[in-house]
Amino acid sequence: MIKTYFYKDIEAEQLQKLIDRNTDPNHAIQDTVLQIIEEVKTSGDEALKSYAKQFDKVDLEKLYLDASDIEELAMTISRDQMRALEIAFQNIHKFHQSQMKRERVVETMPGVKCWREVRPIEKVGLYIPGGSAVLPSTLLMLGIPARIAGCKEIVVCSPPQNNGKINGFVAYCLKLLRIDRIYLVGGAQAVAAMAYGTESIPKVNKIFGPGNQFVTKAKSMIQGMTDVSIDMPAGPSEVLVIADELANPAFVAADLLAQAEHGSDSQSILVCLSEEFAKAVEKEVDVQLQVLPRRAMAEEAMNNSYIIVAENLEEAMKFSNLYAPEHLILETEEWKPLVNKVLNAGSVFLGNLTPESAGDYASGTNHTLPTSGYARSYSGVSVDSFVKKITFQHISEEGLQHIGSTVEILAELEGLQAHKNAVSIRMK
Amino acid sequence: MIKTYFYKDIEAEQLQKLIDRNTDPNHAIQDTVLQIIEEVKTSGDEALKSYAKQFDKVDLEKLYLDASDIEELAMTISRDQMRALEIAFQNIHKFHQSQMKRERVVETMPGVKCWREVRPIEKVGLYIPGGSAVLPSTLLMLGIPARIAGCKEIVVCSPPQNNGKINGFVAYCLKLLRIDRIYLVGGAQAVAAMAYGTESIPKVNKIFGPGNQFVTKAKSMIQGMTDVSIDMPAGPSEVLVIADELANPAFVAADLLAQAEHGSDSQSILVCLSEEFAKAVEKEVDVQLQVLPRRAMAEEAMNNSYIIVAENLEEAMKFSNLYAPEHLILETEEWKPLVNKVLNAGSVFLGNLTPESAGDYASGTNHTLPTSGYARSYSGVSVDSFVKKITFQHISEEGLQHIGSTVEILAELEGLQAHKNAVSIRMK
Numbered sequence: 001m002i003k004t005y006f007y008k009d010i011e012a013e014q015l016q017k018l019i020d021r022n023t024d025p026n027h028a029i030q031d032t033v034l035q036i037i038e039e040v041k042t043s044g045d046e047a048l049k050s051y052a053k054q055f056d057k058v059d060l061e062k063l064y065l066d067a068s069d070i071e072e073l074a075m076t077i078s079r080d081q082m083r084a085l086e087i088a089f090q091n092i093h094k095f096h097q098s099q100m101k102r103e104r105v106v107e108t109m110p111g112v113k114c115w116r117e118v119r120p121i122e123k124v125g126l127y128i129p130g131g132s133a134v135l136p137s138t139l140l141m142l143g144i145p146a147r148i149a150g151c152k153e154i155v156v157c158s159p160p161q162n163n164g165k166i167n168g169f170v171a172y173c174l175k176l177l178r179i180d181r182i183y184l185v186g187g188a189q190a191v192a193a194m195a196y197g198t199e200s201i202p203k204v205n206k207i208f209g210p211g212n213q214f215v216t217k218a219k220s221m222i223q224g225m226t227d228v229s230i231d232m233p234a235g236p237s238e239v240l241v242i243a244d245e246l247a248n249p250a251f252v253a254a255d256l257l258a259q260a261e262h263g264s265d266s267q268s269i270l271v272c273l274s275e276e277f278a279k280a281v282e283k284e285v286d287v288q289l290q291v292l293p294r295r296a297m298a299e300e301a302m303n304n305s306y307i308i309v310a311e312n313l314e315e316a317m318k319f320s321n322l323y324a325p326e327h328l329i330l331e332t333e334e335w336k337p338l339v340n341k342v343l344n345a346g347s348v349f350l351g352n353l354t355p356e357s358a359g360d361y362a363s364g365t366n367h368t369l370p371t372s373g374y375a376r377s378y379s380g381v382s383v384d385s386f387v388k389k390i391t392f393q394h395i396s397e398e399g400l401q402h403i404g405s406t407v408e409i410l411a412e413l414e415g416l417q418a419h420k421n422a423v424s425i426r427m428k
Numbered sequence: 429m430i431k432t433y434f435y436k437d438i439e440a441e442q443l444q445k446l447i448d449r450n451t452d453p454n455h456a457i458q459d460t461v462l463q464i465i466e467e468v469k470t471s472g473d474e475a476l477k478s479y480a481k482q483f484d485k486v487d488l489e490k491l492y493l494d495a496s497d498i499e500e501l502a503m504t505i506s507r508d509q510m511r512a513l514e515i516a517f518q519n520i521h522k523f524h525q526s527q528m529k530r531e532r533v534v535e536t537m538p539g540v541k542c543w544r545e546v547r548p549i550e551k552v553g554l555y556i557p558g559g560s561a562v563l564p565s566t567l568l569m570l571g572i573p574a575r576i577a578g579c580k581e582i583v584v585c586s587p588p589q590n591n592g593k594i595n596g597f598v599a600y601c602l603k604l605l606r607i608d609r610i611y612l613v614g615g616a617q618a619v620a621a622m623a624y625g626t627e628s629i630p631k632v633n634k635i636f637g638p639g640n641q642f643v644t645k646a647k648s649m650i651q652g653m654t655d656v657s658i659d660m661p662a663g664p665s666e667v668l669v670i671a672d673e674l675a676n677p678a679f680v681a682a683d684l685l686a687q688a689e690h691g692s693d694s695q696s697i698l699v700c701l702s703e704e705f706a707k708a709v710e711k712e713v714d715v716q717l718q719v720l721p722r723r724a725m726a727e728e729a730m731n732n733s734y735i736i737v738a739e740n741l742e743e744a745m746k747f748s749n750l751y752a753p754e755h756l757i758l759e760t761e762e763w764k765p766l767v768n769k770v771l772n773a774g775s776v777f778l779g780n781l782t783p784e785s786a787g788d789y790a791s792g793t794n795h796t797l798p799t800s801g802y803a804r805s806y807s808g809v810s811v812d813s814f815v816k817k818i819t820f821q822h823i824s825e826e827g828l829q830h831i832g833s834t835v836e837i838l839a840e841l842e843g844l845q846a847h848k849n850a851v852s853i854r855m856k
Contacts (some may be wrong), residue, residue, distance in 0.1 A: 001731040016448040055682035056507070070624065072642060077841075079476075079839055081837060081841055082603055083834075084838050084841075085835045085838070087537075087831075087834045088834060091536035091537060091540070091831075092537075094534060094536045095534050095536055095542045097546075098531070098532065098534045099531075101529075103526070103527075103738070104526065106522060106523050106526045106792065107516075108518075108519035108522045108523055108791060108792035110517060112519070112786075112791050112792065114523045114791055114792045114793050116527075116810070117767070119768075119770070119771050119772070121804065121805050122771065122804065134841070134842065134843075135842060136838075136841070137838060137842065138601050139607065163513055165717040169842075173531065176792070181789075198752055201697075205805040206805040207803040212642070220652055222649055223651075224651075224652060227800065227801045227802060227804070228805070229802070229805040229806060234768040247471075250853055251850075251853060251854060254849045254850040254853045255850050257849070257850075258844070258846040258847045258849070259851040260841045260846070261844060261845070261846040261847070262844075267524075288846075288849065290843075292488075292845055292846055293843070294843075294844075294846070296844065298846060303569035335822075339545070339820065342545075342818060343547050343550065344547070344550070344816075345818050346818070346819075347818070347819040347820075347821070348818060348819065348820045348821070349821060350567035350820060350822040351823070351826065352854075352856055353823050353825060353827070353828050354821055354822055354823040355690075355719055355850035355851055355854060356822055356838055356848040356850065357835055357844075357848070357850045357851055358540075358821070358831055358835050358851065359819075359821055359833050360577075360835075360837065360839075361834070361838040361839065361847075362831055362834045362835050362846060363536060363542055363821045363831065364534065364536035364540065364541050364821070365540045365542050365821055366506070366819065373653065373655045374655060375816065375818075376549065376550065376633045376655070376658070377549050377633040377634040377656070377657040377816065378657060379815075379816045379817045380815065380819060381819075382544070384812070384817070386804065387807075388772070388803065388804075388806065388809065389789075389791040389806045389807045389812070390770060390773050390774070390775070390776060390803075390806075390807070391774075391775040391776065391794065391808060392767065392770075392775075392776045392778060393775070393776070393777060393778065393782060393786070393791045393792070394763075394778040394779055394782055394786055394792050395781050395782040395786055395791065396780070396781065397781060398704065399781070400781050403519075403786055403790055403791065404517045405513075406511075406787050406789070406790045407518060407783075407785055407788075407789050407790050409508055409509060410512050410513070410516060410564075410565060410790060411785055411789065412562070413505075413509055413512075413564070413565060413597055413723075413787075414562065414565065414597075415562075415720065416686070416689060416690075416722075417689070417719075417721050418682065418685040418686040418689040418716075418720055418722070418726060419686045419689070419788060419789075420785070421682045421685070421686070421716065421720075422682040422683050422685075422686040422784065422785045423783055423786065425678055425679060425682045426679060426780075426781055426783060
């Protein structure tokens, strides 16, 4: 049974509880992660090899695979699989390519020209989770914008399988991305290695990618401890589906379950317009659950989830904006008028034929998105995440005449005489 | 005497030391700040009033000034000062307005449409430092992009003067920004108040602005403790000037000192092409220092600074990119060929007539910029900092036929059956 609430009956305090995610700050694992970070910082490769033995059950002679290993592994997958990865690559590339734009020069006063130029972050680190689920799609979602941005060095870390290799799908994606090395390091130790550098692994400027709670904790810790930045804080994945009376309960159930199978801490929330529709979806959830390989996980996640019955779509959108979902699916006949009403969300799927899984893999949009309410202030990963925008300005003699006295007055009123001098000395 | 190094003689280890900023992680103040945060979280307004008494030496009945107070204070400044603030406002507005752009829809496959839409961050908090230096310019630099972005709620906090008011320049900027309330709260307690909300002060989604080490520490702590994000980590301000033989040593000295007067921990670095030029600048620094009101501070900062003598501009640019300065001034006859070589910097000032102070106040570019090497991975504040870009996608029946099997294959190879189902059920 999924808990069902009527929006009109929800009181402020309960509303806050429904909106709040499981924000366990993971204090319990902080000490473990700090220890791993310190160990990698001081012992480098040696520490990484010892963690590989401990956590990945493998003895590594060297900490990476190179082009020939990757080539060989990539050839083990089927033609259909290659083709599917290529199509995903092309769509993701096409959409992200459109995010690269030259900006125009703005003349704010005659002779005062200002503009921004885009520069890649030189060294980026991509963490690709391994273990139970291997996610080649994540490698595409991070590697493609990194390539489009023009990052000089793309360091990829992923935990080794216990044969000391990586899976063929990941290898094929590396090939598509023209990345000829992958480091066999997982967990918090991978984050530490990319943050501080080791004998084998280069230090990077920014670390991207999802991971388990150790990886996530390590990312948030190195953000505070070093000059290395991160893509965004990460929490369990979540979807919010808004469905009207004409939506198909079977489609809705499938979308809720697609989210739920990620992990028992996932949230799948339905906002619909009647109790009858809610019941119809529940029934479909029960049916579809039976045949899922990851049924236990999905079932537990559904128990953490809930249904809201709203009076109308207006109210449904209001709740969605308060919740700020990572994924929002609008399974409504009329989705166009709702687009402008979406204020807080990571990625939005419009209409009855646009499942979230299309965006997870192949529509072209990025699947690295803000969770846990961070969609209120963060965007998902895009080419923007891999670049800086540097401002440039040039002032001519004419410009200096126009702007000079303004700067002098403002510097003076802030009591910064040397700031004023820097202008006055040029105006003489 | 400013320390002078010849670039060709600098060894790797020393180079690293020159590039590293004073990265004192302020562990000493962490406990104090945590205590302030906890106090504000539990006691709200009461705690804020008690801190105002303790730190700002003022008894506050209410924690804010409203429109009529602001109006009155704004009228106390001179017409020239008003005019200068208006010109700054217009230039900053003009440049930042150009950053708002609609993005086009990309059809990645026939029937698969993807695009991004810009949405403001709903509630933003701006911290405007007070105390020894009052910085109305910072209010413009944060308030203007917030207004352009369309943020619904702009919460401004600034420490009260000991008469319980704010200064007239800040008041006039509030008027220009059509912000009709300012909260009289400074320090770490202001950051905590905006992060958690109090009876008077609304909780926000993102906090912006510079401040002393307590403010900075509080920002970085609440970033880890709450769902509130921050603009960027902040450190002491810095400038790097690259000057060729034709540059004017007096201009260069003025620029170094403008940076140095910010605080004794500021860094002003000169990269030039001969020892003679370095000496000429040093001489000018000594002369100009004599008459500065903030001389002691500037002198100490110059002692933390250094000069690099490079063989040529190529080498100079190389060092600059390694250092990744917040401000970079290219005082060279030929600056155009250098623009493309700037890889890491916050804001760049081109040619001999473009002092940094123009950008600090009025050229139009933002002065909230990444320090301490963060320019390697962060951009300065812009309209982008106040918005999210949400991805949208719509798949038609035709689109589903094109993309369906690709998604099915990829979901299957990642072992996510429910992801596959969400597509399959729609293709039936």
